[in-house]
Amino acid sequence: MKAQSEMLGTEKISKLLFKLSAPATVGMVVSGLYNIVDTIFVGRALGDASVQGIAAIAVSFPVLMISMAISLAIGLGGASIISRRLGARDLEGAERTFGNIIGMSVALGTLVAILGIVFITPILELFGATPTILPFAKEYLQILLYGSPVFMFSLVANNVARSEGNARVAMLTMVISGVLNIILDPIFIFGLGMGIKGAAIATVISYFSAAIFLVKYFVSGHSTLVFRSRDLKPDLPIIKEVCALGLAPFARNSSMSIVVVFVNNILAIYGGDLPIAVYGIFNRLLVFASMPLIxxxxxxxxxxxxxxGAGNYGRVLETLKLSLWISTAIAVFDFVLLYVMAEILFSAFTTDELLIESGVDATRIMVLAVPLLGIQFISAGMYQALGKALPSFILSMARQTIFLLPLLFLLPLMYDLEGVWLAFPVADALAFVLTSWMLVREYRIIKAESA
Structure with a gap:
C-alpha cells in the first residue's frame, strides 16, 4: 500500500491536517469563486434585468444542490468506507467500494438530467420562479442539467482521491475546473453575447475538464486504488453502507435545497423578485465564506x-480538538467579513441601489450566529468519518430542517419580511446547543476507548 494512505496513521496531526486541508480549502475556494463570478457577470450583463437574472440563478440553485446532495452522499459515504478499509489494510474491499460508487454516480446523474429536463417548468415554478424570472431560469438550468452525469461523477471521484490521502489531486481538480470557468464566463457571456446561457455553457465545459483530469489520475497508476470494470457490478452490502453513511450529507445538502425553495416561495409572497435576488446573492456569499470550513x-x-479504523483513538481525539479550534476561528472571520463588508460585496453584483440596500440589511441579520457554524460542520463530519450514520444525520438535519423550517413559517407571521431573515440566526443558535451536547458526549466515549 502506498505511502499516501499510510501517512494518515503516522504523520504529526497538525502537519497532516494542514497538508490535507490546505489543498482542499484552495480547491473549494476556487470552486466557490466561480459560482460568485457567474452571478456577478450575469448581474452585470443583464443591466435593467439584473434582478431577474440573479433571481433566476437563485431559483435554479436547489436543483443543483439536489445533484450535489446525491453526489456527496455517494462520495462521502464511499470515502468513509474506503478510508476505514485502507486503515484496516483491506485494499480489495476499498477498490470494490470505489467501483460501486463510480457506477452509482453516473447512473444517478443520468437520471437527474432526464427528469430535470422533462419537468423543468413545473420544477422551477415549484422552486419559486415568478413569471418574470421563469424564462431566464429555464435558459440557465436546462444547459446545466445536460452536464449532471459528468458533474456528479467528478464530485464522487474527487472524494475518493481525498479518502486515500491525495488532497493535491482533489485540489487540482477543483482549481482547473474553477479557473477554466472564470476564463470562459466573460467570453461566452459578453464576448459571444450569450448572457445567462453563456454562464451555463462555461460551467458545463468546466465539469468536463474536472472529469477528464480525474479519469487520467485513476488510470495512470498514481492512485492507491485501481479501477477495475468488474467492481462496477453492484454489491448490495456496499451500496447499503454507502447509503447509510451518505444519508447525513444527503440530508444536509438536500435540506439546503428544501430551505431555498421554501425561502424563495415565502419571499415571493412577502416581497417578490427583489428579496429573492437578495437571498440568491447572500446564499452565494455564505457558501463561498463556508468553503474553508468544508x-x-x-x-x-x-x-x-x-x-x-486502525484503533488509534488518541490521534482521532487530537485531530478533532485541533479541527474545532480552527473551524471556530474561520467562522468568526466569516462573520466579521460578511457583516462589515456587506455593502461592498453586494455592490459587486449589481448597480441597483435598492437591491444593494436591501441586501445589506438582510445580511447583517442573517449572519448574527455565523460564529457558531464551525462546531456544527466539524461535529457532523466527525460522526460521518467514524461511520456513525444516525447522529451524523441528526446534526446534518438540525440547522436546515428541524429548526429553520418551522421558524421560516412562524417568524414572518409576526415580523413580515424581517422574520424570514431572523429565522436564520435563531436556527443556528438552537442547532449549536444540540451539537455541543452531542459532541461532548461522543468525545467522552472516544476518550474512554482510547484509555
Missing amino acids: GLLQGMQPIIGFNY
Whole structure:
C-alpha cells in the first residue's frame, strides 16, 4: 500500500491536517469563486434585468444542490468506507467500494438530467420562479442539467482521491475546473453575447475538464486504488453502507435545497423578485465564506476515518480538538467579513441601489450566529468519518430542517419580511446547543476507548 494512505496513521496531526486541508480549502475556494463570478457577470450583463437574472440563478440553485446532495452522499459515504478499509489494510474491499460508487454516480446523474429536463417548468415554478424570472431560469438550468452525469461523477471521484490521502489531486481538480470557468464566463457571456446561457455553457465545459483530469489520475497508476470494470457490478452490502453513511450529507445538502425553495416561495409572497435576488446573492456569499470550513472538514475526515479504523483513538481525539479550534476561528472571520463588508460585496453584483440596500440589511441579520457554524460542520463530519450514520444525520438535519423550517413559517407571521431573515440566526443558535451536547458526549466515549 502506498505511502499516501499510510501517512494518515503516522504523520504529526497538525502537519497532516494542514497538508490535507490546505489543498482542499484552495480547491473549494476556487470552486466557490466561480459560482460568485457567474452571478456577478450575469448581474452585470443583464443591466435593467439584473434582478431577474440573479433571481433566476437563485431559483435554479436547489436543483443543483439536489445533484450535489446525491453526489456527496455517494462520495462521502464511499470515502468513509474506503478510508476505514485502507486503515484496516483491506485494499480489495476499498477498490470494490470505489467501483460501486463510480457506477452509482453516473447512473444517478443520468437520471437527474432526464427528469430535470422533462419537468423543468413545473420544477422551477415549484422552486419559486415568478413569471418574470421563469424564462431566464429555464435558459440557465436546462444547459446545466445536460452536464449532471459528468458533474456528479467528478464530485464522487474527487472524494475518493481525498479518502486515500491525495488532497493535491482533489485540489487540482477543483482549481482547473474553477479557473477554466472564470476564463470562459466573460467570453461566452459578453464576448459571444450569450448572457445567462453563456454562464451555463462555461460551467458545463468546466465539469468536463474536472472529469477528464480525474479519469487520467485513476488510470495512470498514481492512485492507491485501481479501477477495475468488474467492481462496477453492484454489491448490495456496499451500496447499503454507502447509503447509510451518505444519508447525513444527503440530508444536509438536500435540506439546503428544501430551505431555498421554501425561502424563495415565502419571499415571493412577502416581497417578490427583489428579496429573492437578495437571498440568491447572500446564499452565494455564505457558501463561498463556508468553503474553508468544508476544506478543513475534508482534510479532517480521512485522518479520523483511517485512525478510527486502525484503533488509534488518541490521534482521532487530537485531530478533532485541533479541527474545532480552527473551524471556530474561520467562522468568526466569516462573520466579521460578511457583516462589515456587506455593502461592498453586494455592490459587486449589481448597480441597483435598492437591491444593494436591501441586501445589506438582510445580511447583517442573517449572519448574527455565523460564529457558531464551525462546531456544527466539524461535529457532523466527525460522526460521518467514524461511520456513525444516525447522529451524523441528526446534526446534518438540525440547522436546515428541524429548526429553520418551522421558524421560516412562524417568524414572518409576526415580523413580515424581517422574520424570514431572523429565522436564520435563531436556527443556528438552537442547532449549536444540540451539537455541543452531542459532541461532548461522543468525545467522552472516544476518550474512554482510547484509555
